[in-house]
Amino acid sequence: MKNFEYAVPRTEAEALGLLSREWGETEILAGGTDLVGLMKKMIVTPDRVVNIKEIPTLRGVSETADGILIGAVTPLDEVLDSPLLDDFPAVKQAIRGISSIQLQAQGTIGGELCQRPQCWYYRNGGGLLADRGKLVASGDNRYHAIFNNSGPAKFVHPSRLAPALIALGAAVRVIGPKQDQESLVPLAEFYRVPRDDNQRETVLAPSQLVTHVYVPWLNLHSATYEVRHGEGPDYPLAAAAAALEISGGVVREARIVLGHVAPTPLVSGDARNALVGRSVDANTAESAGAAAVAHATPLSHNGYKAQLAKTAVKRAILLAAGLETGGF
Protein backbone atom coordinates (compact mmCIF):
# COMPACT_ATOMS: atom_id res chain seq x y z
CA MET A 1 0.00 0.00 0.00
CA LYS A 2 1.25 3.49 -0.80
CA ASN A 3 1.49 5.57 2.35
CA PHE A 4 -0.98 8.39 2.78
CA GLU A 5 -2.13 11.12 5.11
CA TYR A 6 -4.89 9.95 7.43
CA ALA A 7 -7.48 12.51 8.48
CA VAL A 8 -10.38 12.14 10.90
CA PRO A 9 -12.84 15.01 10.59
CA ARG A 10 -15.50 15.43 13.32
CA THR A 11 -17.95 17.52 11.31
CA GLU A 12 -19.28 17.57 7.76
CA ALA A 13 -17.60 20.93 7.16
CA GLU A 14 -14.22 19.58 8.27
CA ALA A 15 -14.67 16.59 5.97
CA LEU A 16 -15.35 18.81 2.96
CA GLY A 17 -12.27 20.88 3.77
CA LEU A 18 -10.11 17.77 3.56
CA LEU A 19 -11.30 16.54 0.15
CA SER A 20 -9.40 17.33 -3.02
CA ARG A 21 -11.06 18.64 -6.19
CA GLU A 22 -9.21 16.08 -8.30
CA TRP A 23 -9.97 12.39 -8.49
CA GLY A 24 -7.26 10.19 -7.09
CA GLU A 25 -5.77 12.58 -4.54
CA THR A 26 -8.19 11.84 -1.70
CA GLU A 27 -10.41 8.89 -0.91
CA ILE A 28 -13.23 8.64 1.62
CA LEU A 29 -12.90 5.81 4.15
CA ALA A 30 -16.04 4.39 5.73
CA GLY A 31 -16.10 0.64 6.44
CA GLY A 32 -12.95 0.05 4.41
CA THR A 33 -14.09 -3.37 3.22
CA ASP A 34 -13.63 -2.22 -0.40
CA LEU A 35 -11.21 0.72 -0.22
CA VAL A 36 -8.46 -0.93 1.88
CA GLY A 37 -8.26 -3.92 -0.47
CA LEU A 38 -8.10 -1.60 -3.50
CA MET A 39 -5.31 0.40 -1.85
CA LYS A 40 -3.34 -2.76 -1.04
CA LYS A 41 -3.48 -3.76 -4.68
CA MET A 42 -2.45 -0.22 -5.69
CA ILE A 43 -5.59 0.12 -7.83
CA VAL A 44 -6.43 3.17 -5.75
CA THR A 45 -3.46 5.25 -4.51
CA PRO A 46 -4.68 8.35 -2.67
CA ASP A 47 -2.40 10.91 -1.01
CA ARG A 48 -4.94 11.40 1.76
CA VAL A 49 -7.60 9.13 3.26
CA VAL A 50 -10.47 10.85 5.04
CA ASN A 51 -12.15 8.64 7.66
CA ILE A 52 -15.72 9.92 7.99
CA LYS A 53 -16.80 7.37 10.61
CA GLU A 54 -16.15 9.75 13.52
CA ILE A 55 -18.67 12.35 12.34
CA PRO A 56 -21.52 11.73 14.81
CA THR A 57 -24.29 13.19 12.60
CA LEU A 58 -23.54 10.62 9.90
CA ARG A 59 -24.54 7.59 11.96
CA GLY A 60 -27.87 6.06 12.92
CA VAL A 61 -31.38 5.41 11.65
CA SER A 62 -34.09 7.95 12.44
CA GLU A 63 -37.65 8.76 11.49
CA THR A 64 -38.71 11.96 9.77
CA ALA A 65 -42.21 13.25 9.03
CA ASP A 66 -42.41 11.40 5.72
CA GLY A 67 -39.70 8.79 5.69
CA ILE A 68 -36.60 7.22 7.20
CA LEU A 69 -33.16 8.84 7.33
CA ILE A 70 -30.10 6.60 7.48
CA GLY A 71 -26.66 8.09 8.17
CA ALA A 72 -24.10 7.12 5.54
CA VAL A 73 -21.71 5.46 8.00
CA THR A 74 -24.39 3.38 9.73
CA PRO A 75 -23.15 -0.23 9.63
CA LEU A 76 -25.27 -2.60 7.56
CA ASP A 77 -26.10 -4.77 10.57
CA GLU A 78 -27.56 -1.77 12.40
CA VAL A 79 -29.73 -1.04 9.37
CA LEU A 80 -30.77 -4.69 9.33
CA ASP A 81 -31.65 -4.64 13.04
CA SER A 82 -33.57 -1.35 12.93
CA PRO A 83 -37.32 -1.80 13.48
CA LEU A 84 -37.84 1.47 11.57
CA LEU A 85 -37.04 -0.43 8.38
CA ASP A 86 -39.35 -3.39 9.00
CA ASP A 87 -41.74 -2.07 6.36
CA PHE A 88 -39.02 -1.95 3.70
CA PRO A 89 -38.33 -5.69 3.27
CA ALA A 90 -36.44 -5.13 0.00
CA VAL A 91 -33.69 -3.34 1.96
CA LYS A 92 -33.43 -5.99 4.66
CA GLN A 93 -33.44 -8.84 2.15
CA ALA A 94 -30.57 -7.19 0.25
CA ILE A 95 -28.51 -6.85 3.45
CA ARG A 96 -29.22 -10.45 4.47
CA GLY A 97 -28.05 -11.49 1.01
CA ILE A 98 -24.61 -10.02 1.79
CA SER A 99 -24.57 -12.72 4.51
CA SER A 100 -20.98 -12.31 5.76
CA ILE A 101 -21.29 -11.07 9.36
CA GLN A 102 -17.93 -9.34 8.96
CA LEU A 103 -19.13 -7.33 5.94
CA GLN A 104 -22.42 -6.55 7.69
CA ALA A 105 -20.65 -5.30 10.84
CA GLN A 106 -17.87 -3.39 9.11
CA GLY A 107 -19.54 -2.23 5.90
CA THR A 108 -21.67 0.92 5.89
CA ILE A 109 -24.74 1.82 3.85
CA GLY A 110 -22.99 4.77 2.18
CA GLY A 111 -19.99 2.63 1.33
CA GLU A 112 -22.23 -0.10 -0.02
CA LEU A 113 -23.76 2.40 -2.45
CA CYS A 114 -20.39 3.89 -3.44
CA GLN A 115 -18.27 0.72 -3.70
CA ARG A 116 -16.21 0.24 -6.86
CA PRO A 117 -17.03 -2.39 -9.50
CA GLN A 118 -15.91 -5.99 -9.08
CA CYS A 119 -14.95 -6.29 -12.79
CA TRP A 120 -11.89 -8.52 -12.79
CA TYR A 121 -10.08 -6.37 -15.37
CA TYR A 122 -10.50 -3.35 -13.07
CA ARG A 123 -9.47 -5.33 -9.96
CA ASN A 124 -6.32 -6.55 -11.69
CA GLY A 125 -5.08 -3.15 -12.79
CA GLY A 126 -6.65 -2.89 -16.24
CA GLY A 127 -8.41 0.38 -15.38
CA LEU A 128 -12.09 1.02 -14.77
CA LEU A 129 -12.85 0.96 -18.49
CA ALA A 130 -10.30 -1.81 -19.21
CA ASP A 131 -8.71 -0.30 -22.33
CA ARG A 132 -11.91 1.47 -23.36
CA GLY A 133 -13.87 -1.75 -23.11
CA LYS A 134 -11.65 -3.76 -25.45
CA LEU A 135 -10.35 -6.12 -22.76
CA VAL A 136 -13.90 -7.01 -21.74
CA ALA A 137 -15.32 -7.27 -25.25
CA SER A 138 -12.58 -9.61 -26.44
CA GLY A 139 -11.95 -11.35 -23.13
CA ASP A 140 -13.84 -13.28 -20.48
CA ASN A 141 -16.99 -11.27 -19.89
CA ARG A 142 -19.21 -13.86 -18.24
CA TYR A 143 -19.99 -11.55 -15.30
CA HIS A 144 -20.24 -8.31 -17.26
CA ALA A 145 -23.11 -6.13 -18.46
CA ILE A 146 -25.95 -7.28 -20.68
CA PHE A 147 -27.49 -3.79 -20.88
CA ASN A 148 -25.97 -0.37 -21.72
CA ASN A 149 -22.72 -2.05 -22.71
CA SER A 150 -22.09 -0.53 -26.14
CA GLY A 151 -19.79 2.18 -24.73
CA PRO A 152 -16.39 1.64 -23.10
CA ALA A 153 -17.90 0.75 -19.67
CA LYS A 154 -18.96 -2.89 -19.57
CA PHE A 155 -18.72 -3.63 -15.84
CA VAL A 156 -21.81 -4.20 -13.72
CA HIS A 157 -22.50 -1.93 -10.78
CA PRO A 158 -21.75 -3.93 -7.62
CA SER A 159 -24.21 -2.37 -5.15
CA ARG A 160 -26.72 -4.84 -3.75
CA LEU A 161 -28.75 -2.22 -1.88
CA ALA A 162 -29.12 0.27 -4.73
CA PRO A 163 -31.80 -1.65 -6.69
CA ALA A 164 -33.95 -1.95 -3.54
CA LEU A 165 -33.47 1.68 -2.56
CA ILE A 166 -34.13 2.97 -6.09
CA ALA A 167 -37.30 0.88 -6.27
CA LEU A 168 -38.41 2.41 -2.98
CA GLY A 169 -37.82 5.94 -4.30
CA ALA A 170 -34.83 6.68 -2.04
CA ALA A 171 -32.54 9.69 -2.37
CA VAL A 172 -29.09 10.53 -1.05
CA ARG A 173 -28.11 13.77 0.64
CA VAL A 174 -24.91 15.03 -0.96
CA ILE A 175 -22.80 17.88 0.44
CA GLY A 176 -20.08 19.94 -1.24
CA PRO A 177 -18.02 20.98 -3.07
CA LYS A 178 -18.55 24.30 -1.25
CA GLN A 179 -19.08 24.26 2.49
CA ASP A 180 -22.71 25.35 2.41
CA GLN A 181 -23.80 23.30 -0.60
CA GLU A 182 -26.15 20.39 -0.13
CA SER A 183 -28.60 18.60 -2.37
CA LEU A 184 -30.97 15.67 -2.28
CA VAL A 185 -30.18 13.46 -5.28
CA PRO A 186 -32.71 10.76 -6.21
CA LEU A 187 -30.76 7.51 -6.12
CA ALA A 188 -32.20 6.71 -9.57
CA GLU A 189 -30.16 9.69 -10.88
CA PHE A 190 -27.08 9.09 -8.72
CA TYR A 191 -25.39 6.49 -10.95
CA ARG A 192 -24.09 7.08 -14.46
CA VAL A 193 -22.15 5.20 -17.06
CA PRO A 194 -18.61 6.60 -17.19
CA ARG A 195 -17.49 7.56 -20.71
CA ASP A 196 -13.80 8.17 -20.01
CA ASP A 197 -11.18 7.56 -17.34
CA ASN A 198 -11.87 10.87 -15.61
CA GLN A 199 -15.38 9.81 -14.66
CA ARG A 200 -16.53 7.44 -11.96
CA GLU A 201 -19.73 5.46 -11.57
CA THR A 202 -21.71 8.19 -9.82
CA VAL A 203 -22.49 11.85 -10.40
CA LEU A 204 -20.40 12.78 -7.33
CA ALA A 205 -17.56 15.22 -7.82
CA PRO A 206 -14.30 14.32 -6.02
CA SER A 207 -14.98 16.91 -3.31
CA GLN A 208 -18.56 15.80 -2.63
CA LEU A 209 -19.74 13.42 0.04
CA VAL A 210 -22.85 11.30 0.60
CA THR A 211 -24.03 11.96 4.16
CA HIS A 212 -27.45 10.32 4.40
CA VAL A 213 -29.84 8.00 2.62
CA TYR A 214 -33.48 9.06 2.71
CA VAL A 215 -36.18 6.44 2.14
CA PRO A 216 -39.66 7.95 1.72
CA TRP A 217 -42.67 6.33 3.31
CA LEU A 218 -44.76 5.41 0.24
CA ASN A 219 -46.52 2.32 1.55
CA LEU A 220 -45.13 0.02 -1.13
CA HIS A 221 -44.89 -3.75 -1.21
CA SER A 222 -41.23 -4.46 -1.84
CA ALA A 223 -38.75 -7.28 -2.24
CA THR A 224 -35.26 -8.07 -3.46
CA TYR A 225 -34.33 -11.32 -5.18
CA GLU A 226 -30.74 -12.22 -6.01
CA VAL A 227 -29.58 -15.08 -8.20
CA ARG A 228 -26.30 -16.24 -6.68
CA HIS A 229 -23.80 -18.90 -7.57
CA GLY A 230 -24.27 -21.37 -4.72
CA GLU A 231 -24.51 -20.27 -1.10
CA GLY A 232 -21.14 -18.54 -0.87
CA PRO A 233 -20.35 -14.90 -0.23
CA ASP A 234 -19.94 -13.99 -3.92
CA TYR A 235 -21.78 -11.13 -5.57
CA PRO A 236 -25.03 -12.07 -7.34
CA LEU A 237 -24.99 -13.00 -11.01
CA ALA A 238 -28.21 -11.01 -11.46
CA ALA A 239 -30.70 -9.40 -9.09
CA ALA A 240 -33.91 -7.46 -9.08
CA ALA A 241 -35.89 -5.35 -6.65
CA ALA A 242 -39.59 -4.65 -6.97
CA ALA A 243 -41.72 -2.03 -5.21
CA LEU A 244 -45.43 -2.25 -5.95
CA GLU A 245 -48.39 -0.05 -5.12
CA ILE A 246 -51.31 -2.44 -4.99
CA SER A 247 -54.96 -1.63 -4.32
CA GLY A 248 -58.04 -3.69 -4.97
CA GLY A 249 -55.81 -6.55 -6.07
CA VAL A 250 -54.46 -4.50 -8.98
CA VAL A 251 -50.97 -3.01 -9.40
CA ARG A 252 -51.44 0.76 -9.60
CA GLU A 253 -47.76 1.66 -9.88
CA ALA A 254 -44.55 -0.36 -9.93
CA ARG A 255 -40.81 0.21 -9.92
CA ILE A 256 -38.69 -2.71 -11.05
CA VAL A 257 -34.91 -2.26 -10.77
CA LEU A 258 -32.33 -4.75 -12.01
CA GLY A 259 -28.91 -5.15 -10.43
CA HIS A 260 -25.66 -6.64 -11.76
CA VAL A 261 -26.76 -6.43 -15.39
CA ALA A 262 -25.52 -2.95 -16.39
CA PRO A 263 -22.89 -0.34 -15.39
CA THR A 264 -25.63 1.23 -13.25
CA PRO A 265 -28.60 -0.22 -11.42
CA LEU A 266 -31.22 -0.41 -14.17
CA VAL A 267 -34.82 0.80 -13.84
CA SER A 268 -36.98 -1.25 -16.21
CA GLY A 269 -39.85 0.73 -17.67
CA ASP A 270 -40.77 -2.28 -19.80
CA ALA A 271 -41.28 -4.46 -16.71
CA ARG A 272 -43.32 -1.71 -15.09
CA ASN A 273 -45.55 -1.36 -18.15
CA ALA A 274 -46.13 -5.10 -18.23
CA LEU A 275 -47.37 -5.02 -14.66
CA VAL A 276 -49.34 -1.83 -14.08
CA GLY A 277 -53.12 -2.29 -14.30
CA ARG A 278 -52.95 -6.03 -13.76
CA SER A 279 -53.21 -8.29 -10.78
CA VAL A 280 -50.05 -10.05 -9.71
CA ASP A 281 -49.86 -13.76 -10.43
CA ALA A 282 -47.25 -16.13 -11.78
CA ASN A 283 -48.16 -15.23 -15.38
CA THR A 284 -47.98 -11.44 -15.05
CA ALA A 285 -44.76 -11.73 -13.03
CA GLU A 286 -43.29 -13.95 -15.74
CA SER A 287 -44.29 -11.55 -18.52
CA ALA A 288 -42.81 -8.62 -16.59
CA GLY A 289 -39.57 -10.61 -16.33
CA ALA A 290 -39.63 -11.33 -20.06
CA ALA A 291 -40.29 -7.65 -20.81
CA ALA A 292 -37.37 -6.61 -18.57
CA VAL A 293 -34.82 -8.58 -20.60
CA ALA A 294 -36.39 -8.36 -24.07
CA HIS A 295 -33.87 -5.75 -25.20
CA ALA A 296 -30.77 -7.18 -23.52
CA THR A 297 -27.56 -7.01 -25.56
CA PRO A 298 -25.30 -9.72 -24.09
CA LEU A 299 -21.58 -9.89 -24.78
CA SER A 300 -19.84 -13.02 -26.07
CA HIS A 301 -20.00 -15.04 -22.82
CA ASN A 302 -22.90 -13.72 -20.76
CA GLY A 303 -26.10 -14.49 -22.65
CA TYR A 304 -27.11 -16.70 -19.74
CA LYS A 305 -27.57 -13.62 -17.54
CA ALA A 306 -30.70 -12.57 -19.45
CA GLN A 307 -32.50 -15.68 -18.23
CA LEU A 308 -31.24 -15.13 -14.66
CA ALA A 309 -32.35 -11.48 -14.70
CA LYS A 310 -35.76 -12.50 -16.02
CA THR A 311 -36.16 -14.98 -13.17
CA ALA A 312 -34.94 -12.41 -10.62
CA VAL A 313 -37.62 -9.94 -11.77
CA LYS A 314 -40.33 -12.58 -11.64
CA ARG A 315 -39.34 -13.78 -8.17
CA ALA A 316 -38.95 -10.25 -6.79
CA ILE A 317 -42.47 -9.37 -7.97
CA LEU A 318 -43.99 -12.52 -6.49
CA LEU A 319 -42.12 -11.99 -3.21
CA ALA A 320 -43.18 -8.34 -3.04
CA ALA A 321 -46.83 -9.27 -3.59
CA GLY A 322 -46.58 -11.91 -0.88
CA LEU A 323 -47.41 -14.71 -3.31
CA GLU A 324 -44.14 -16.48 -2.71
CA THR A 325 -41.83 -16.80 0.22
CA GLY A 326 -38.16 -17.51 0.08
CA GLY A 327 -34.83 -15.83 -0.35
CA PHE A 328 -33.69 -14.32 2.91
Next chain:
Amino acid sequence: MKDQEHQNGKSGFNRRDFLRGSGAAAAATALATAPQLAFAQAADDKKVVRDQTTITLNVNGGDHKVIVEPRTTLLEAIRYQLKLTGAKPVSPDGVAGAATVLVDGKAMNADTLLALECAGKKVRTVESLGGEKPDAVPAAFVHNDAQQCGFCTPGFVVAVRAFLNAHPQATEAEIRHGLNGNICRCGTYANVIQAAMEVVKGGSK
Protein backbone atom coordinates in the same frame (compact mmCIF):
# COMPACT_ATOMS: atom_id res chain seq x y z
CA MET B 1 20.89 -31.51 15.41
CA LYS B 2 20.56 -27.97 14.20
CA ASP B 3 16.89 -28.61 13.53
CA GLN B 4 16.36 -29.73 17.11
CA GLU B 5 18.06 -26.63 18.42
CA HIS B 6 15.80 -24.57 16.25
CA GLN B 7 12.69 -26.29 17.54
CA ASN B 8 13.81 -25.80 21.12
CA GLY B 9 14.24 -22.13 20.41
CA LYS B 10 17.94 -22.23 21.32
CA SER B 11 19.36 -21.06 18.01
CA GLY B 12 18.63 -17.44 18.83
CA PHE B 13 17.13 -16.99 15.42
CA ASN B 14 13.73 -17.75 14.05
CA ARG B 15 11.78 -17.02 10.93
CA ARG B 16 9.20 -14.85 12.60
CA ASP B 17 11.75 -12.53 14.22
CA PHE B 18 13.56 -12.27 10.91
CA LEU B 19 10.40 -11.31 9.07
CA ARG B 20 9.48 -8.80 11.73
CA GLY B 21 12.92 -7.22 11.46
CA SER B 22 12.84 -6.91 7.70
CA GLY B 23 9.36 -5.40 7.88
CA ALA B 24 10.64 -2.66 10.17
CA ALA B 25 13.44 -1.90 7.73
CA ALA B 26 10.98 -1.59 4.87
CA ALA B 27 8.77 0.73 6.90
CA ALA B 28 11.73 2.95 7.72
CA THR B 29 12.64 3.25 4.03
CA ALA B 30 9.11 4.18 3.09
CA LEU B 31 8.97 6.81 5.80
CA ALA B 32 11.67 8.85 4.11
CA THR B 33 9.38 9.26 1.12
CA ALA B 34 6.14 10.12 2.93
CA PRO B 35 3.90 11.98 0.49
CA GLN B 36 3.68 15.75 0.51
CA LEU B 37 0.32 16.82 -0.78
CA ALA B 38 0.50 19.08 -3.79
CA PHE B 39 -3.11 20.24 -3.75
CA ALA B 40 -3.94 23.53 -2.15
CA GLN B 41 -6.12 22.53 0.78
CA ALA B 42 -3.46 21.66 3.30
CA ALA B 43 -4.94 19.94 6.30
CA ASP B 44 -4.89 21.21 9.85
CA ASP B 45 -2.05 19.29 11.47
CA LYS B 46 -4.06 18.37 14.54
CA LYS B 47 -6.52 16.30 12.52
CA VAL B 48 -4.04 14.56 10.27
CA VAL B 49 -1.53 11.75 10.75
CA ARG B 50 1.22 11.79 8.13
CA ASP B 51 4.08 9.68 9.42
CA GLN B 52 4.89 7.01 11.90
CA THR B 53 3.12 7.51 15.18
CA THR B 54 2.64 5.66 18.46
CA ILE B 55 -0.90 4.74 19.39
CA THR B 56 -2.49 2.62 22.10
CA LEU B 57 -4.50 -0.39 21.06
CA ASN B 58 -6.70 -2.15 23.58
CA VAL B 59 -6.26 -5.82 22.70
CA ASN B 60 -7.57 -8.74 24.75
CA GLY B 61 -8.25 -6.51 27.75
CA GLY B 62 -4.87 -4.78 27.95
CA ASP B 63 -3.51 -1.51 26.53
CA HIS B 64 -0.56 -1.92 24.17
CA LYS B 65 1.57 0.72 22.50
CA VAL B 66 2.22 0.10 18.82
CA ILE B 67 4.09 2.14 16.22
CA VAL B 68 2.06 2.53 13.06
CA GLU B 69 1.94 4.41 9.79
CA PRO B 70 -1.42 5.49 8.35
CA ARG B 71 -1.31 2.47 6.03
CA THR B 72 -0.62 -0.10 8.76
CA THR B 73 -3.56 -2.47 9.05
CA LEU B 74 -4.88 -3.72 12.38
CA LEU B 75 -3.77 -7.21 11.32
CA GLU B 76 -0.18 -6.06 10.77
CA ALA B 77 -0.09 -4.32 14.14
CA ILE B 78 -1.40 -7.27 16.14
CA ARG B 79 0.61 -9.92 14.29
CA TYR B 80 3.98 -8.24 13.88
CA GLN B 81 4.12 -6.01 16.97
CA LEU B 82 1.91 -7.67 19.56
CA LYS B 83 2.92 -11.15 18.36
CA LEU B 84 -0.68 -12.31 18.29
CA THR B 85 -0.41 -14.48 15.21
CA GLY B 86 -3.78 -16.24 15.42
CA ALA B 87 -5.48 -14.00 12.87
CA LYS B 88 -4.06 -14.86 9.46
CA PRO B 89 -3.20 -12.77 6.40
CA VAL B 90 -4.94 -14.69 3.63
CA SER B 91 -6.87 -12.33 1.39
CA PRO B 92 -5.92 -8.66 0.98
CA ASP B 93 -9.57 -7.69 0.72
CA GLY B 94 -10.78 -9.76 3.67
CA VAL B 95 -13.05 -12.15 1.78
CA ALA B 96 -11.50 -15.26 3.34
CA GLY B 97 -12.35 -14.24 6.91
CA ALA B 98 -9.10 -15.71 8.25
CA ALA B 99 -8.22 -12.38 9.88
CA THR B 100 -11.49 -12.13 11.80
CA VAL B 101 -11.22 -10.39 15.18
CA LEU B 102 -13.81 -8.84 17.46
CA VAL B 103 -13.90 -5.04 17.47
CA ASP B 104 -16.21 -3.75 20.19
CA GLY B 105 -17.81 -7.21 20.17
CA LYS B 106 -18.45 -7.44 16.43
CA ALA B 107 -16.67 -9.73 13.98
CA MET B 108 -14.55 -7.71 11.58
CA ASN B 109 -11.71 -8.40 9.16
CA ALA B 110 -8.49 -7.07 10.69
CA ASP B 111 -6.90 -7.00 7.22
CA THR B 112 -9.28 -4.31 5.96
CA LEU B 113 -9.18 -2.12 9.09
CA LEU B 114 -6.48 0.49 9.56
CA ALA B 115 -4.73 0.26 12.94
CA LEU B 116 -5.29 4.00 13.44
CA GLU B 117 -9.07 3.68 13.29
CA CYS B 118 -9.01 0.99 16.02
CA ALA B 119 -7.38 3.20 18.67
CA GLY B 120 -9.94 3.60 21.46
CA LYS B 121 -11.83 0.45 20.50
CA LYS B 122 -11.76 -2.89 22.28
CA VAL B 123 -10.14 -5.55 20.10
CA ARG B 124 -10.30 -9.24 20.94
CA THR B 125 -8.36 -11.87 19.05
CA VAL B 126 -8.68 -15.64 18.95
CA GLU B 127 -5.93 -15.84 21.61
CA SER B 128 -8.39 -14.47 24.18
CA LEU B 129 -10.59 -17.54 23.66
CA GLY B 130 -7.80 -20.00 24.46
CA GLY B 131 -5.71 -20.59 27.58
CA GLU B 132 -6.07 -23.11 30.39
CA LYS B 133 -9.84 -23.05 30.27
CA PRO B 134 -10.72 -22.44 26.64
CA ASP B 135 -13.97 -20.86 25.56
CA ALA B 136 -16.75 -23.28 24.56
CA VAL B 137 -16.23 -22.55 20.84
CA PRO B 138 -12.58 -23.66 20.49
CA ALA B 139 -13.35 -26.58 22.83
CA ALA B 140 -16.14 -27.69 20.49
CA PHE B 141 -13.80 -27.29 17.48
CA VAL B 142 -11.36 -29.70 19.15
CA HIS B 143 -14.09 -32.13 20.13
CA ASN B 144 -15.55 -32.17 16.60
CA ASP B 145 -12.21 -32.24 14.77
CA ALA B 146 -13.29 -29.04 13.02
CA GLN B 147 -10.01 -28.33 11.27
CA GLN B 148 -7.79 -29.83 8.64
CA CYS B 149 -4.81 -27.64 7.75
CA GLY B 150 -6.00 -25.19 10.41
CA PHE B 151 -5.18 -21.97 8.62
CA CYS B 152 -8.78 -20.74 8.49
CA THR B 153 -9.57 -22.05 11.98
CA PRO B 154 -8.80 -18.94 14.09
CA GLY B 155 -11.05 -16.85 11.85
CA PHE B 156 -13.82 -19.43 12.04
CA VAL B 157 -13.54 -19.67 15.85
CA VAL B 158 -13.89 -15.91 16.26
CA ALA B 159 -16.73 -15.72 13.70
CA VAL B 160 -18.64 -18.55 15.41
CA ARG B 161 -18.16 -16.84 18.79
CA ALA B 162 -19.46 -13.52 17.43
CA PHE B 163 -22.38 -15.12 15.63
CA LEU B 164 -23.47 -17.19 18.63
CA ASN B 165 -23.10 -14.18 20.95
CA ALA B 166 -25.71 -12.45 18.79
CA HIS B 167 -27.79 -15.58 18.09
CA PRO B 168 -27.35 -18.05 20.97
CA GLN B 169 -30.25 -20.22 19.78
CA ALA B 170 -29.26 -20.25 16.10
CA THR B 171 -30.42 -23.08 13.86
CA GLU B 172 -28.08 -24.99 11.59
CA ALA B 173 -29.36 -23.09 8.54
CA GLU B 174 -28.76 -19.75 10.28
CA ILE B 175 -25.23 -20.79 11.24
CA ARG B 176 -24.45 -21.86 7.66
CA HIS B 177 -25.69 -18.52 6.39
CA GLY B 178 -24.02 -16.52 9.18
CA LEU B 179 -20.58 -18.05 8.55
CA ASN B 180 -20.58 -17.05 4.89
CA GLY B 181 -17.76 -14.60 5.51
CA ASN B 182 -15.29 -17.42 6.22
CA ILE B 183 -13.78 -19.74 3.67
CA CYS B 184 -12.04 -23.09 4.26
CA ARG B 185 -10.04 -24.40 1.31
CA CYS B 186 -9.90 -27.89 2.87
CA GLY B 187 -13.70 -27.92 2.94
CA THR B 188 -14.14 -28.89 6.57
CA TYR B 189 -17.37 -26.93 6.83
CA ALA B 190 -19.43 -29.91 8.02
CA ASN B 191 -17.37 -30.24 11.20
CA VAL B 192 -17.35 -26.49 11.81
CA ILE B 193 -21.15 -26.41 11.64
CA GLN B 194 -21.27 -29.47 13.90
CA ALA B 195 -19.02 -27.73 16.44
CA ALA B 196 -21.16 -24.59 16.36
CA MET B 197 -24.33 -26.64 16.84
CA GLU B 198 -22.74 -28.37 19.80
CA VAL B 199 -22.12 -25.00 21.45
CA VAL B 200 -25.77 -24.04 20.82
CA LYS B 201 -26.86 -27.27 22.50
CA GLY B 202 -24.76 -26.61 25.58
CA GLY B 203 -21.21 -27.67 24.89
CA SER B 204 -19.25 -30.90 24.75
CA LYS B 205 -18.82 -31.68 28.43
